[in-house]
Amino acid sequence: MEDEDVFTYMVGGKAGEGVKKAGTAATDLFLDLGRESFQMNDYQSLIRGGHNFSVVSTSIREVYSHHMEADLIVNLDERSRKIHEEHLAEEGLMFYNLDDSEERDEGLGLPLDEMAKEYSKPDLIKGVAGIAVLAAYTGMDQKDLEDLIEKEYSRGVEENLSFAKEVYKEVEEKIDKTINLEKGKTDSTVLTGNESLSLGAAAGGLDMYIGYPMTPASSILHFFAAHKDDLRVMPIHPENEIAVANMAVGATVPGARVMVGSSGGGLALMEETISLAGMTEAPVLFVLSSRPGPSTGVPTYTEQGDLSFALNQGHGEFPLIVASPGSVKEAFFLSKEMLDLVWKYQTPGIFLTEKHLSESAKTLGLDLDFSDEDGLETKMADEDDDYKRYEKTEDGISALKFPPSKDLIKWNSYEHDELGYTTEDAETVKNMHDKRREKNETLILDLKDMNTVNEFGEGDAVIFTFGSTTLSVREALKFTDIEAKVVQPVFLKPFPIWELERYMDEEVIVVEQNSTGQLAKLLREKCGIKPKTVIRKYDGRPFGPRKLAEKLEGAIE
Amino acid sequence: MKLDESEVESEVENTWCIGCGNFGLLNSVKNAVKKLEDEGIGKDRLLISAGIGCHGKIFDYLNLSGLYSLHGRESVTIQGMKFANPNLKVMAFGGDGDAYGEGLAHLIFAAKRNADITMIIHNNGNYALTTGQKSPTSVQGFKGPSSPEGSVDEPINPLKVLLSSDAGFIARGYPGKMQHLTEVIVEAGDHQGFSLVDVLQPCVTFNDTYEKYNELVEVLDEPAETRKEAVELVEKEERLPIGVLYKEKMPVFNEKVYPEKNPVEDRMDEKERFEAVKKILDEKR
Numbered sequence: 003m004e005d006e007d008v009f010t011y012m013v014g015g016k017a018g019e020g021v022k023k024a025g026t027a028a029t030d031l032f033l034d035l036g037r038e039s040f041q042m043n044d045y046q047s048l049i050r051g052g053h054n055f056s057v058v059s060t061s062i063r064e065v066y067s068h069h070m071e072a073d074l075i076v077n078l079d080e081r082s083r084k085i086h087e088e089h090l091a092e093e094g095l096m097f098y099n100l101d102d103s104e105e106r107d108e109g110l111g112l113p114l115d116e117m118a119k120e121y122s123k124p125d126l127i128k129g130v131a132g133i134a135v136l137a138a139y140t141g142m143d144q145k146d147l148e149d150l151i152e153k154e155y156s157r158g159v160e161e162n163l164s165f166a167k168e169v170y171k172e173v174e175e176k177i178d179k180t181i182n183l184e185k186g187k188t189d190s191t192v193l194t195g196n197e198s199l200s201l202g203a204a205a206g207g208l209d210m211y212i213g214y215p216m217t218p219a220s221s222i223l224h225f226f227a228a229h230k231d232d233l234r235v236m237p238i239h240p241e242n243e244i245a246v247a248n249m250a251v252g253a254t255v256p257g258a259r260v261m262v263g264s265s266g267g268g269l270a271l272m273e274e275t276i277s278l279a280g281m282t283e284a285p286v287l288f289v290l291s292s293r294p295g296p297s298t299g300v301p302t303y304t305e306q307g308d309l310s311f312a313l314n315q316g317h318g319e320f321p322l323i324v325a326s327p328g329s330v331k332e333a334f335f336l337s338k339e340m341l342d343l344v345w346k347y348q349t350p351g352i353f354l355t356e357k358h359l360s361e362s363a364k365t366l367g368l369d370l371d372f373s374d375e376d377g378l379e380t381k382m383a384d385e386d387d388d389y390k391r392y393e394k395t396e397d398g399i400s401a402l403k404f405p406p407s408k409d410l411i412k413w414n415s416y417e418h419d420e421l422g423y424t425t426e427d428a429e430t431v432k433n434m435h436d437k438r439r440e441k442n443e444t445l446i447l448d449l450k451d452m453n454t455v456n457e458f459g460e461g462d463a464v465i466f467t468f469g470s471t472t473l474s475v476r477e478a479l480k481f482t483d484i485e486a487k488v489v490q491p492v493f494l495k496p497f498p499i500w501e502l503e504r505y506m507d508e509e510v511i512v513v514e515q516n517s518t519g520q521l522a523k524l525l526r527e528k529c530g531i532k533p534k535t536v537i538r539k540y541d542g543r544p545f546g547p548r549k550l551a552e553k554l555e556g557a558i559e
Numbered sequence: 560m561k562l563d564e565s566e567v568e569s570e571v572e573n574t575w576c577i578g579c580g581n582f583g584l585l586n587s588v589k590n591a592v593k594k595l596e597d598e599g600i601g602k603d604r605l606l607i608s609a610g611i612g613c614h615g616k617i618f619d620y621l622n623l624s625g626l627y628s629l630h631g632r633e634s635v636t637i638q639g640m641k642f643a644n645p646n647l648k649v650m651a652f653g654g655d656g657d658a659y660g661e662g663l664a665h666l667i668f669a670a671k672r673n674a675d676i677t678m679i680i681h682n683n684g685n686y687a688l689t690t691g692q693k694s695p696t697s698v699q700g701f702k703g704p705s706s707p708e709g710s711v712d713e714p715i716n717p718l719k720v721l722l723s724s725d726a727g728f729i730a731r732g733y734p735g736k737m738q739h740l741t742e743v744i745v746e747a748g749d750h751q752g753f754s755l756v757d758v759l760q761p762c763v764t765f766n767d768t769y770e771k772y773n774e775l776v777e778v779l780d781e782p783a784e785t786r787k788e789a790v791e792l793v794e795k796e797e798r799l800p801i802g803v804l805y806k807e808k809m810p811v812f813n814e815k816v817y818p819e820k821n822p823v824e825d826r827m828d829e830k831e832r833f834e835a836v837k838k839i840l841d842e843k844r
């Protein structure tokens with residue numbers, strides 16, 4: 003059931019040659035044709051040199067993840083050509099740089115360095131060749147290419163236009179066939195996961211974003227910094243992650259809705275403060291965008307090795323909410339929902355995602371329809387109440403009041419009484435533990451009314467996955483005859499046992515991107531589900547859908 | 560509990576040792592709060608925080624709103640409060656172990672970015688609450704349970720560090736001169752921008768410095784004119800000048816990064832937010 007209508011474009015070269023930009027321009031080109039696409043950027047933790055590539059898969063149907071079998075590969079240097087030799091699809095076209103690679107029988111070469119030499123930025127401009135080759139290969143009009151260059155490469159546009167036309171003409175003359183890309187009906191937006199979760203949070207009333215750069219979360223900070231005037235979310239970049247987290251906790255006292263973000267290393271530094279947020283009942287949303295660990299790990303690649311880390315954040319016992327989106331679109335709605343949840347329950351939440359979702363770009367239609375009231379209102383104190391910050395209530399939730407106020411409002415890191423004064427009294431210590439646990443019980447009641455698990459497709463086989471791997475699994479299923487149901491827990495803490503218990507006796511397969519099978523372990527522990535097969539990948543690269551499809555077939559046989 | 564119907568000092572049992580310098584400090588703070596109230600900075604918009612240590616207990620002894628923070632982090636907690644709502648006045652109490660050790664980086668950066676906050680440091684030259692270990696300001700040779708043979712390292716000079724980090728207001732006070740300390744705290748509270756009062760706080764149990772301070776402390780009439788002269792003042796060991804040592808008005812952080820906006824007081828409504836988001840989505844087409 004090979005889905006032939008997917009066209010995959012790949013462009014590779016050194017950092018500083020505009021590779022990612024070429025991928026973005028390609029996505030735009032496909033969008034002009036009304037086609038959906040998914041763009042994954044593979045880059046190294048360096049500023050110049052090395053090898054980067056961008057891969058865009060496009061179709062007239064929704065594409066959930068990129069493919070590694072490319073119909074057109076544009077290599078800006080010999081290293082790229084060698085690396086991607088194995089990624090060329092049957093009948094695909096390999097384009098290479100004649101100034102760096104030997105002339106070959108297969109494919110098409112042009113002296114890119116020589117041609118680029120004439121321009122003021124000979125390295126950076128090479129990326130433009132990527133888009134010119136694509137335009138020629140897909141039979142695009144020169145006029146349309148010019149419009150695209152003007153839009154995507156507006157800085158130094160004259161040179162870019164001239165170079166693009168030169169490459170376009172050469173390619174047009176030398177190739178013997180062009181590919182016709184069917185027009186689709188998509189008129190949607192292209193967003194990365196980080197852009198999507200940021201916009202969702204902004205729509206959900208975020209007041210401040212505080213972050214310290216760490217890939218793959220840095221682009222959230224950059225996004226809010228670039229949009230501080232239009233989105234009106236105050237961006238702050240303080241001295242370190244410990245400051246980030248504590249500033250966020252402080253900001254909640256006067257009532258600011260605040261989100262922070264980092265990767266595993268940064269979150270580890272914030273952990274004491276996550277516990278502080280649990281104790282003081284400070285509603286802070288922490289974005290954890292994972293990369294391969296342990297330690298500094300592989301900074302610009304992807305992994306789901308931080309699931310247990312996220313679930314076990316913070317010393318002591320307190321309610322913690324952990325959820326992870328399975329699509330770029332879900333990132334948008336989930337960040338707002340999580341903000342509402344952490345505020346309703348006055349407790350920290352972790353928005354768990356990975357580089358593959360954070361930094362990949364996808365076409366998606368979004369309409370900002372939050373109209374169905376989710377019932378997640380923040381409990382506010384009445385003006386003349388005899389206010390107690392930690393008043394004991396049936397559901398464990400105390401009302402909030404923000405200064406300036408004539409009432410005493412004390413939040414406390416030590417165990418405290420209802421007014422917020424420090425206590426060591428045995429009964430109060432116990433009561434406050436009960437209060438926080440009761441909040442967790444109320445939270446579970448709320449979650450039971452919410453969508454906590456996504457299910458896709460129907461079939462006898464049951465495949466469990468989570469986070470960005472959902473993208474790979476859904477795309478893989480387009481390339482096999484297997485009839486399967488994909489089950490993606492969105493909420494990971496509290497774990498939606500009530501939704502998942504029914505799979506206890508089924509033969510389930512788990513797909514996840516780590517080496518020890520952390521989701522499988524969680525399913526076993528929480529729901530008694532005993533996975534038959536756990537398909538794991540932990541080389542930092544996301545699953546390729548076709549290869550994953552083969553693995554799934556092997557597991558389901 | 561209504562703030563205007565209650566005393567500044569709470570009814571929580573005070574567990575500081577009899578004779579502790581913290582009592583004089585607490586009294587000065589109480590009086591300073593009243594003076595600030597007279598100036599129009601009401602208790603309704605004065606928020607406090609504290610680190611963890613003997614000093615931090617002042618959070619419970621004051622009927623003021625705020626958040627009792629973590630060891631070393633109170634300077635960041637109050638920055639969060641201030642940036643979220645610049646109309647609030649924020650003040651935090653730290654210890655020398657806490658603010659000059661565990662949280663020193665935060666202090667340096669708060670000074671450098673000129674966050675509009677006031678820090679009061681109970682500098683008692685030891686980690687009192689954890690039974691008297693050496694601290695960043697302990698003198699060389701200080702004997703405590705972690706340095707039974709005497710600490711080997713030289714103390715840091717936190718005020719010098721902060722002056723070199725562009726701190727706009729540096730002062731020193733002594734609980735033995737309560738009235739003077741009150742005035743210094745009020746002036747720090749009035750200062751727009753980063754202000755820090757280093758309080759020479761005798762700890763009668765682990766580091767009794769009353770005699771030394773009574774002899775060395777000297778009230779300074781006027782702050783130093785230049786940063787360089789201020790550094791000279793804080794380098795003095797033969798005399799200990801107290802009072803405002805340096806004062807310079809500079810633009811404050813939130814006005815620099817987010818001018819004329821108050822994150823919690825002038826928000827966009829839902830409709831405006833959606834429109835702003837939609838506009839960006841349209842640009843991504």
Ligand SMILES: Cc1ncc(C[n+]2csc(CCOP(=O)(O)OP(=O)(O)O)c2C)c(N)n1
Nearest residue numbers: 611612613614630654655656657686687688
């Ligand atoms: C992260 C962390 N580390 C260690 C401690 C234990 N601790 C509590 S108070 C303190 C030192 C207090 O010294 P200082 O800040 O000088 O305050 P003092 O008690 O002298 O007022 C320490 C190490 C803690 N609470 N948190």
Ligand code: SF4
Nearest residue numbers: 575576579613762763
């Ligand atoms: S141990 Fe020292 S600082 Fe702590 S209360 Fe006693 S005298 Fe004061």
